[in-house]
Amino acid sequence: GAVVSQHPSRVICKSGTSVKIECRSLDFQATTMFWYRQFPKQSLMLMATSNEGSKATYEQGVEKDKFLINHASLTLSTLTVTSAHPEDSSFYICSARDGGVMGNEQFFGPGTRLTVL
Amino acid sequence: AQSVTQLGSHVSVSEGALVLLRCNYSSSVPPYLFWYVQYPNQGLQLLLKYTSAATLVKGINGFEAEFKKSETSFHLTKPSAHMSDAAEYFCAVSDIVTGGGNKLTFGTGTQLKVEL
Numbered sequence: 001g002a003v004v005s006q007h008p009s010r011v012i013c014k015s016g017t018s019v020k021i022e023c024r025s026l027d028f029q030a031t032t033m034f035w036y037r038q039f040p041k042q043s044l045m046l047m048a049t050s051n052e053g054s055k056a057t058y059e060q061g062v063e064k065d066k067f068l069i070n071h072a073s074l075t076l077s078t079l080t081v082t083s084a085h086p087e088d089s090s091f092y093i094c095s096a097r098d099g100g101v102m103g104n105e106q107f108f109g110p111g112t113r114l115t116v117l
Numbered sequence: 118a119q120s121v122t123q124l125g126s127h128v129s130v131s132e133g134a135l136v137l138l139r140c141n142y143s144s145s146v147p148p149y150l151f152w153y154v155q156y157p158n159q160g161l162q163l164l165l166k167y168t169s170a171a172t173l174v175k176g177i178n179g180f181e182a183e184f185k186k187s188e189t190s191f192h193l194t195k196p197s198a199h200m201s202d203a204a205e206y207f208c209a210v211s212d213i214v215t216g217g218g219n220k221l222t223f224g225t226g227t228q229l230k231v232e233l
Contacts, residue, residue, distance in 0.1 A: 004160075034220070043207065043223045044161070093160050097219065106221060108153075108160040 003027055004096050006109035013084055014117055021079045021112045023094030029074035030096035034106060035067075038091040050077050084116045119144045119210045123224035131232050136180075136195040138227045140208030143189065149211040150191040151221070152182055154204045161207065167191060178202070203231045 003026040013019050023033055032051050036044040048064075050056040050071035058064045066088075068080040077096075081088055091113050095106040124139040142148055149168050153161040165176025172184040182193045191208060208224040 006160075032219075043225045044221075046220055046222075049220065091158075095161075095221075105163065105166070106219075108162070110160040111158065113158065 002098075002105075002107045004030075004094065004107045004109040006092075006094055006112050008112060009110065010113045010115075012115045012117065015085050016083055018080055018082045019084055019114060021081075021092055021094075021114075023077045023079070023096065023109050025075045025096040025098075025107070028096075028098045028107075030077070030098060031074065032097045033071055033077040034095045034097070035069060035077075035079050036093045036095070038093060038111075040091075044093060047079075081114065084114070086116045089114055089116045119148065119212060119222045121208050121210050121222055121224035123206075123208050123227050125227055126225065127228045127230065129230040129232060130198045132200055133197050136193070136198045136202065136229065138193040138206050138208075138229065140182075140191045140193065140224060141189050142191060142208075142210045144210055144212060146212045149219075150182075150184060151209040151211070152176065152180065152191075152193045153207045153209060155207065155226075156204050164193070164206075198229075198231045200231050200233075203229055205229075 005024045007022045035047045038044045047062045048056045048058045050069050052071050052074050056069035071077040093111045095108045097106045120143045122141045151166045152164040164180050165174045167174050167184045175181045180195045206227045209221045211219050211221050
């Protein structure tokens with residue numbers, strides 16, 4: 001149990017285009033989902049926290065108009081990188097949390113490698 | 118504010134040798150502490166977690182960690198390294214908060230190399 005998927009696993013896009021990444025909790029309801037960004041050989045940096053049905057809370061320094069997060073259902077959150085540029089190239093990881101039966105543990109997706117040309 | 122310091126960005130051990138990955142934390146409230154493992158181009162897998170119960174925590178794959186409040190440490194150990202243990206390891210801290218939130222703050226990671 002407690003499986004989180006991400007789609008796509010890899011995406012290459014041209015500069016200026018928008019890219020949508022999906023994060024799904026497959027076997028539990030995720031009241032909260034988190035989006036992280038990881039640069040090569042570095043740690044995970046939290047970008048934003050999203051609760052189902054409400055606006056995401058962004059960390060300081062993260063542009064909310066550039067990284068659009070939607071958590072429309074208890075099993076799906078999406079991250080849209082708008083007008084992507086090469087500096088947005090990174091590994092994006094989501095996690096999901098169920099504050100009920102499974103407590104406060106975050107379950108991580110496999111990540112999405114974004115390359116902007 | 119919470120923070121985690123992982124001493125040693127790279128650790129190399131021989132197969133069969135003891136693995137010791139160091140983690141020190143800073144938290145103004147009682148913490149939850151976690152160790153995660155990440156294989157190349159993959160997400161994070163939870164190895165073990167401390168949530169204010171037993172101070173010696175046993176996890177998957179033979180790993181364990183001991184919470185030492187006096188030393189603000191949560192070092193990860195494994196008695197005998199295996200080649201499959203080679204990966205990136207992250208220590209993380211979260212405050213004990215009910216309800217929403219529970220943001221994780223990660224350390225910078227330690228790359229474990231296991232040599233024959």
